[in-house]
Amino acid sequence: MNSFLPPILLEPFIIRALIAAAILAVTGGILGSFIQMRGMSFYTDTISHSAFTGVALGVLFGLDVSYTAIVFAIAIGILVLEIRKRTSLSFDTVLGVLFASIAALGLFILTFLNNVRVDLFGLLFGDILALSNTDVIVIGVAALIVLGIIWSIRQQLILEIIHPDLATVEGIDTRRNDIIFGIVVATMIALGIKLIGIILLSGLFLIPSATSYLIAKSFRDLIAGAVISGFISALAGVVISTQLDTATGPTIVLAASALFVISYFMRPLIKTNV
Template sequence: MIMLDDFFTRALIAGVGLALIVGPLGCFVVWRRMAYFGDTMAHSALLGVALSFLFDISMTLGVFGIAALVSLLLVFLQKKKTLPTDALLGILSHSTLAIGLVLVAFMAWLRLDLMGYLFGDILAVSKGDIALIYGGGCVILAILGLTWRPLLAASVSEELAEVEGLNPQRSKLIFMLLMAGVVAIAIKIVGILLVTSLLIIPAATARRFAPSPEMMALLSSLIGGVAVVGGLFLSLYYDTPSGPSVVVAAMLLFVLSLSMPSQRGS
């Protein structure tokens, strides 16, 4: 019987918890073709980290605040219709990342481990982090469950959802805020640059086999959990970085799925 260290056990519990949260959200990212939006949320997190240190506030709160602000700014700019959405996302993504890096450079007294925030350190999670993941995750999944029908309808057709009185714009804004919450929770575990990967890859893998949206959400969480466990043991045995190893494991599951017959017509 293999005896695991406490830090490794905490990493497994935290990683699986995160997979359960991002699975259903990742499905909407795939359905709505919002992968670039996920990148924008993740890149803005560095600015949230810098401001958290500058104003001495909770990092989770700082990252969520900036990610939520970026979401609101995107909605406002989309209504102006001055630029296409992908251009707006590009501007917001790279601008917030650059501002965060410049702000860190100005704080000469701060010794910030950028690699740790860019790629995460799941092996360093504490019991408090685990409580945040599962507590915050329950809130996120509960809100997602309440908005599931309008979000799903808007993913198919915003015009149809509007006709049915489901208010797709409100649902979209709620979804963006939920994404901001996930980024705030996930930053310490998989880092800024890998958050989007954990959102997209398991959902893309699940899409090939799920006969219904609900089953896809469930499969996405399951595949994400398997990727977390596989990636962590991969990092344990081969002494590789834990966060990237989790994403590599997810990628290997996706590649493996390509050799299997799909249950979907498309």
């Protein structure tokens, strides 16, 4: 049976990449569906850049960059939501202000790291083929926790999207849900940087959900389609990159983009209700 597969696909580092990409794509597809319907698309870019600044802070103070990236991303995620709640500024304005400020802070910190070697290419575009077994386990466990949390509040999140006024009348704590959702998204984004990189990471969260949105007939279809699209994109991207010797992260996102184009041309043939 193995003879039908290129030998390189059986290498341990490729198998780890396939597993990690599939986990992130499936989780990203589910989160991306909620992100899109909640109008938080730019949120992913802001959080990914904040994770970069978290990495820079970790290097500056000699701390574990994995932890500083996650903690800083979560902190900024909560800050975004708090500013949105406490001011009359639009969500996009808040994100724009923090996006620029955090990116500037990260670049400012880099000026103090002249004698420290920082893998900027890996941060910007990811290095999924360099994952260890521990990395894959951490991503898998985090994904299970995140999906468990989303499952436990899924009905409240959906009601907030469809009927926000009714959700308030029903006594749903929307502020708590916003913070919980922001934290889980920030966590997966911070963990995903090593796989896809800062620049392209939002694509793995948003493109599959956008692809599904074009042809979905219900919110359930939207999530299912996003998961399938993300899963196919992840596996295809890893396989194609190994065959063409291209960067894996960009190849995964390009595969997702190709599915989006196909979905766009299929839309006239399908009546959607989302």
